Amino acid sequence: MSPSYKTIKKLLLTGANTASRWFSYIGLAIGMLLLLCSLQMFVNIQQMVKKTNVRKNGFDFISVSRLITNQNMGKDNRFTNADIRELKSQPFIDDAAPLLPNQFKVIADAGNMIPFSSDIFLEALDNDFIDTIPPTFTWTEGQEVVPIIFSADLLEIYNVFAPSYDLPQLSPATASNIRISLRCEGKLGEKVFRSNIVAFSDRVNSLLVPQNFLTWANKTLEGVDSVKSSRVFIKTKDANNTELLKFLDEKNYRINKDRTLPGRTKQVLRGFVSALGIFGLLVIMLALMLFSFYLQLVIARSKDNLQLLLTIGYSPSWLSKNLAKQFIPVYIFVVLSALAFTQLMQWGFHHFIMYDRPELSPFVHWSVIVAVVLLIVLSIVANYKMVKKLLYRLV
Amino acid sequence: MILTVVFIYHSIMQLHFQHLLPTYFEEKAKDRSDIWGKDLVFSKGEMVKIVAPSGSGKTSLIHFIYGMRKEYTGNVLYDDKKTNQFGAEDFARYRKDHFSVVFQDLRLFQEQTVFENLEIKRQLNPFHPEEKIKEMAERLGIGSKLQTKARICSYGEQQRTAIIRSLLQPFDFLLLDEPFSHLDSGNAQKAMALMLEEAEKRNASIIFADLERIDYFPYTRLFNL
Numbered sequence: 001m002s003p004s005y006k007t008i009k010k011l012l013l014t015g016a017n018t019a020s021r022w023f024s025y026i027g028l029a030i031g032m033l034l035l036l037c038s039l040q041m042f043v044n045i046q047q048m049v050k051k052t053n054v055r056k057n058g059f060d061f062i063s064v065s066r067l068i069t070n071q072n073m074g075k076d077n078r079f080t081n082a083d084i085r086e087l088k089s090q091p092f093i094d095d096a097a098p099l100l101p102n103q104f105k106v107i108a109d110a111g112n113m114i115p116f117s118s119d120i121f122l123e124a125l126d127n128d129f130i131d132t133i134p135p136t137f138t139w140t141e142g143q144e145v146v147p148i149i150f151s152a153d154l155l156e157i158y159n160v161f162a163p164s165y166d167l168p169q170l171s172p173a174t175a176s177n178i179r180i181s182l183r184c185e186g187k188l189g190e191k192v193f194r195s196n197i198v199a200f201s202d203r204v205n206s207l208l209v210p211q212n213f214l215t216w217a218n219k220t221l222e223g224v225d226s227v228k229s230s231r232v233f234i235k236t237k238d239a240n241n242t243e244l245l246k247f248l249d250e251k252n253y254r255i256n257k258d259r260t261l262p263g264r265t266k267q268v269l270r271g272f273v274s275a276l277g278i279f280g281l282l283v284i285m286l287a288l289m290l291f292s293f294y295l296q297l298v299i300a301r302s303k304d305n306l307q308l309l310l311t312i313g314y315s316p317s318w319l320s321k322n323l324a325k326q327f328i329p330v331y332i333f334v335v336l337s338a339l340a341f342t343q344l345m346q347w348g349f350h351h352f353i354m355y356d357r358p359e360l361s362p363f364v365h366w367s368v369i370v371a372v373v374l375l376i377v378l379s380i381v382a383n384y385k386m387v388k389k390l391l392y393r394l395v
Numbered sequence: 396m397i398l399t400v401v402f403i404y405h406s407i408m409q410l411h412f413q414h415l416l417p418t419y420f421e422e423k424a425k426d427r428s429d430i431w432g433k434d435l436v437f438s439k440g441e442m443v444k445i446v447a448p449s450g451s452g453k454t455s456l457i458h459f460i461y462g463m464r465k466e467y468t469g470n471v472l473y474d475d476k477k478t479n480q481f482g483a484e485d486f487a488r489y490r491k492d493h494f495s496v497v498f499q500d501l502r503l504f505q506e507q508t509v510f511e512n513l514e515i516k517r518q519l520n521p522f523h524p525e526e527k528i529k530e531m532a533e534r535l536g537i538g539s540k541l542q543t544k545a546r547i548c549s550y551g552e553q554q555r556t557a558i559i560r561s562l563l564q565p566f567d568f569l570l571l572d573e574p575f576s577h578l579d580s581g582n583a584q585k586a587m588a589l590m591l592e593e594a595e596k597r598n599a600s601i602i603f604a605d606l607e608r609i610d611y612f613p614y615t616r617l618f619n620l
Binding site for chain 2: 314315
């Protein structure tokens, strides 16, 4: 049978400095509230930004080029193999592939249907990076027909200026039927291919031809073996990853701002919320310190009684356990109140500010509950350890 | 086989002084004393009287045995274990289960009542039911003081409270440090009778240190400190 703590309780002069005890409880509640709210907001930001970004196959594909400034204008701003290797090696980048340009002159002619001919550019990209790949998008040496994947954006632009040039506006289906002739001229020769549009790409803003065709043509017509590119496509799980944005900024790479705008906002908001969370943590630490001063004072004032209890055979570990246990209900109450407030805040945020958006939950995230449990355990263990240390000093 | 059992029985619950001497005593104190610097073994059931004039280290000896001070050379062993190697929890068990004490300076909770002082000790390791507190208090003439704060009681009443407190737990050795200094001979005899009865119930030993010999303590061994 273990002794009852009730009889012992009177021996502890807990009445001392009640104000400091209450201040510590209030401090703990405020700190806890700040920490839990910022944790919840952190989760909210994460969830909102993730959902607003349209992703394909779980990945984002972003085109990256070097930022052209007055300082680097006129220099070679193309990507070297080392640059691409560096991109690939980043943990937040799953893959990277260069957009290879043509090195020879290309003149496109749409024949009689559309009396229009123009110098164009061709690019090639690894098939993994292209959103729409029909089975006809292949080329073998000797093949007369070169398939093209056309940028949906470029078609839109064409349709905008076509009427002013007395050219017909085209639907994607009609555009696919146009027979285009490609006259490719290089230092080493000239060759004419037939071509047609096999698909439209929303992702790649270019005219894409099969990679082996471009490599072959660059070599055969212009004598160029390896080509450096000005654009690189990267494949990442999250275009809004703050680490990725930081890395790209550091390297002075320019990217599609539209796609990363939510990520930039997230970066700022996360910084703000993190600062709030750290502040909350500091307040909690201060509150715990204040409470530890209060406990030290109680123990110092009850020193004679505690010493006598130890002298007549009470175990210091039993005493510290029971002394620390006394404050557990208040601690749990304080922490649960902070949790209740956080829940209220989350509901209000969801309902009044976000108008019940489905990607957000009106309830607190599980990580907040985990934080609550951890903080209760932390406070109890910290108190118990301190009381025990002080009591062993009295032995 | 029987011999082994007897040996084990004797090796347990023995108090052993190995050349014990307070560090603040001179070596020659050993020559005058039956205890300092000697090798002595006390077994359960023995009644030990230690006659100790003022300044001979009586309270020091009680404190050394009870583990409250460690300023000595030599060893105090209980159950073949050196007590100066005990940790705080070991001492708590030692004082809760095996050793009880009546301090010369009593050491009561001054702001608690006589009953609370006794109950705090009783509930730690109850040897008696709660009713026994009242019975013992009545027997020693402090029944009416149970609800009085200790600091209001006379020194004699406090001394009787301390005596009853020491009898509310199990023990193998009861250490007494001038337990009757403020009692008249009638009250002292009543208290002694109660202590002897309680020691007998536990087959325990009493180590009784006082300034002079007391006739109503039936000692089996006598030492001059």
